Amino acid sequence: MIKVVVVEDNDTIRDGLKILIDGTEGYSCIGAYSKCEAMLKVLEKLQPDVLLMDIGLPGMNGIDGIKEAKAVLPDLNILVLTVYEENDLIFDALCAGACGYLVKKTPPSKLLEAIKEATQGGAPMSSHIARKVIDFFQHKNRSASKGANNNLTPREREILSGLVEGNSFKAIADSLFISIETVRFHFRNIYKKLHVHSQSEAVAKAIKEGLI
Amino acid sequence: MIKVVVVEDNDTIRDGLKILIDGTEGYSCIGAYSKCEAMLKVLEKLQPDVLLMDIGLPGMNGIDGIKEAKAVLPDLNILVLTVYEENDLIFDALCAGACGYLVKKTPPSKLLEAIKEATQGGAPMSSHIARKVIDFFQHKNRSASKGANNNLTPREREILSGLVEGNSFKAIADSLFISIETVRFHFRNIYKKLHVHSQSEAVAKAIKEGLI
DNA sequence: CCCCCCTCTACCTATTTAGGTAGTATTAAT
């Protein structure tokens, strides 16, 4: 029996979810609240398997609710159920501890399946949400490979990497079997291209913009 | 009709996939190769909707194959189909441009569904893979908020931040209304605590470990 | 009350970096 707790401010939806869950073999809705605060008070007693949460709530917002819930029960599976598809909310929710993210138009059968999946170590996501999540990885890379590293030559990137690893000019020179003067030469060009005037600035920019 | 190209070195599996895809209404396997190189040569002509790729291939590895394929057809939906569940491979594949990641034990019906999902802007993933992906976000946060920033005093973090912003010791001193000697004093302590010996190393460590 | 930690300042020396000028060699493109 999968024990589910629901937090959803819309009475109609909340009641609908409770009826759906309780009405399905193997599922039980052991709590349904309109606010995070109310849920958090009894969370430890309830010990649910899955927490189904709305994000756009009055009072404490859903993201903070997730964090607090995770603080009480670190292994709780939290599913976000929402109308929002904004990237920030998705990532905030995932970072806060959600293990899945469903849009509200998800059909009941899929919702029940998602709840079960969550208890089995899965991460149910609506397909468009999943795409946004994986896009994150590609964007991370895109900015790294095209973004701003463009004007740096391969050799310059190599040398800059050495600095990011924490090596001195001399160490970089030795590892590349070139003169320290050559390293200095490259850094002059790197600094010009990145518009910086010190090692630390260059390292910070290199890491932040994913140049390396 | 969804046009699929398969790359898989195991003849049995490859033939099985081709038969499955061709044998299903609405799907067509317009190419099946045992190596990335062969697929890449004809990719532009084939113009498939989905590329189903193995990762552990002889010759060019799957990750590079994904990158090259994306270079030819940037909007191609690439699904990884593999036995590997190592984190690095998953993330490398996603960064390279895969839009989904399926383990080989995925049943045929799920596989076909995943192919369709990919063409509709989804990101089909086996449930355990999805969990690993979302775990990434949570770990990212955990190490950033708790990780190692502990042993630095508030003042030291403040000063280190200045360095990460790209400021010189003097600039940091001025902005905090303290002497440059004080800044140097703090950096000596910061370096000891972080076990580094230069600005760049400190900045790199600070950013990577999320100290700032 | 005393000790420890944090914060602040100073001086010394050796090393490293920043920025400028100047020149050679190789390769790819015009």
Next chain:
DNA sequence: ATTAATACTACCTAAATAGGTAGAGGGGGG
């Protein structure tokens, strides 16, 4: 064949940084 871009080396000066030593003042806890 000339140009542009890249990679390499050298020498110069001024500035910044690393590491050591030394000491003052404040606040919290034993």
